[in-house]
Structure formats: structure tokens, C-alpha cells
Amino acid sequence: MNPTPDIEIIREKCSGEGLVLDDRQLQLLEHYALLLQRANKTLNLVSRKEQSSLLIRHVFHSLLIGLFHPFQPGEKVLDIGTGGGLPGIPLAIAFPETKFLLVDATGKKIAACQNMIKTIGLTNVLAKKIRAEELKGMVFNTILSRQVAPLPILCSYAEKLLTPEGSLICLKGGDLEEEVREAKSAANKNNGFPAEVTLLPIDRFDECFANKYIVLVSGKIAENPPDTKKAP
Numbered sequence: 001m002n003p004t005p006d007i008e009i010i011r012e013k014c015s016g017e018g019l020v021l022d023d024r025q026l027q028l029l030e031h032y033a034l035l036l037q038r039a040n041k042t043l044n045l046v047s048r049k050e051q052s053s054l055l056i057r058h059v060f061h062s063l064l065i066g067l068f069h070p071f072q073p074g075e076k077v078l079d080i081g082t083g084g085g086l087p088g089i090p091l092a093i094a095f096p097e098t099k100f101l102l103v104d105a106t107g108k109k110i111a112a113c114q115n116m117i118k119t120i121g122l123t124n125v126l127a128k129k130i131r132a133e134e135l136k137g138m139v140f141n142t143i144l145s146r147q148v149a150p151l152p153i154l155c156s157y158a159e160k161l162l163t164p165e166g167s168l169i170c171l172k173g174g175d176l177e178e179e180v181r182e183a184k185s186a187a188n189k190n191n192g193f194p195a196e197v198t199l200l201p202i203d204r205f206d207e208c209f210a211n212k213y214i215v216l217v218s219g220k221i222a223e224n225p226p227d228t229k230k231a232p
């Protein structure tokens with residue numbers, strides 16, 4: 001498969017920020033984009049009007065998280081409301097030694113993710129049909145979420161599922177001032193989470209990311225009870 005211009009853009013922009021993707025990883029990202037495009041014909045996984053540059057708008061958008069948060073080997077990551085595997089699958093390709101659990105409330109979307117994961121041959125990612133608020137007995141170093149729910153809701157899920165030093169990283173767009181204010185004012189109810197919310201603009205990576213942000217949420221979470229510390 002010859003590399004498309006879009007995948008070359010991804011290679012250059014990621015390596016410029018210190019995330020070096022090898023040829024195999026770039027091929028896997030293209031393969032995933034192809035499978036996502038196919039699955040999207042029957043399932044409403046990503047917006048159709050955006051399909052022309054699916055690699056940039058969805059795959060590269062997801063990878064941007066890894067430029068600001070280089071995932072560590074063994075790190076446990078949860079993707080809440082993954083839909084067709086975003087941002088979890090591109091990040092699992094880019095960080096093969098990190099463990100990703102993708103969850104979504106919709107069974108058909110998770111079945112599509114499971115098929116794509118199997119077809120691509122990824123071994124560091126699992127997909128499960130479950131609502132975030134029903135997850136029990138697990139903790140994660142990092143929680144991700146792309147275009148799923150308002151920040152206060154995501155924070156209320158995250159504070160029960162993160163390790164004390166863990167963080168929530170969301171991809172969001174639009175005017176976030178009110179959401180951030182509400183999330184911060186709910187912190188004393190939510191186990192002290194979040195203590196800090198940082199909005200990182202990402203428009204410099206592509207014009208389609210105008211008015212979009214990576215939202216980094218961290219906090220002093222009280223230790224979750226020891227019996228909830230099983231690995232995913």
C-alpha cells in the first residue's frame with residue numbers, strides 16, 4: 001500500500017513533536033482508517049461529511065493526545081464512549097506497550113471495535129460494552145474521552161476510576177468556559193477532582209482543529225479502596 005499524503009502529514013507532524021511512528025504503525029493507522037470508513041457505511045460511527053480526510057480529522061486528532069501525554073509502558077488507560085475506537089485505537093497503535101480498555105454503551109459500536117482490533121491484530125487493546133458509570137473494580141492511570149459528555153459528568157466518572165495521581169484527558173470543541181467552571185465547582189463533591197483543568201489549543205496542527213482543545217484534568221484523588229485495584 002503506497003502511503004497517502006495524509007499519512008505522510010501525520011508522520012511528519014508527530015515526529016516534529018517527538019512521537020516517532022514507524023512504517024508498520026503508519027500502515028496500521030491507515031488500515032484502521034479504512035476499516036472505520038467501511039464500518040461507518042452501516043453504523044453511524046463518525047460524521048459522514050468529514051470522511052474525505054478521516055485520517056486527519058479523526059485519527060490524527062486522536063493521536064494529538066499522545067503528543068501532550070506520552071503514554072508509558074504498562075500504563076492503564078480507559079477510553080470512555082469510544083464509538084468506533086476514538087481516540088483509543090489510534091493511540092493503542094502509537095503506544096503498543098500501553099494497555100487500553102475501550103468502553104461504550106452501544107453494543108453495535110463495540111462489536112465493530114472488536115472486529116477492527118482483531119483484523120488489525122492489536123494485542124494491547126480490549127473493547128467492552130458497558131456504561132462508564134457501571135465499571136467497578138478497576139482503576140486506571142489515565143482516562144480519555146472524545147466528544148462524549150460535558151466535563152462535570154466526565155469528571156464524576158473519572159474520580160471513581162483513576163489512581164490518585166491519574167488524569168482525565170478529553171478532546172473537546174467550542175466554548176468550554178461554562179463546563180470548566182461547573183467542573184471545578186463540583187470538585188469538592190467529587191473526591192477533590194478536578195484540582196486543575198488546562199485547555200490546550202490544537203489549531204496549529206491543522207485548520208480543521210480550529211476552536212478545538214485537549215482538556216487536561218488532574219486532581220488530588222483520595223486513594224480508591226484497595227479492593228478496587230484489579231487490572232483491566
Ligand code: SAH
Nearest residue numbers: 081082083086104105106131132146147148
Ligand atoms: N469517542 C467517539 C464517539 C463519540 S459519540 C468519537 O470521538 O468518535 C459518543 C459515544 O459515547 C457514543 O457512542 C455513546 O454510546 C457513548 N457514551 C455516551 N455516554 C456514555 C457512558 N456513560 N458510558 C459509555 N459510553 C457512553
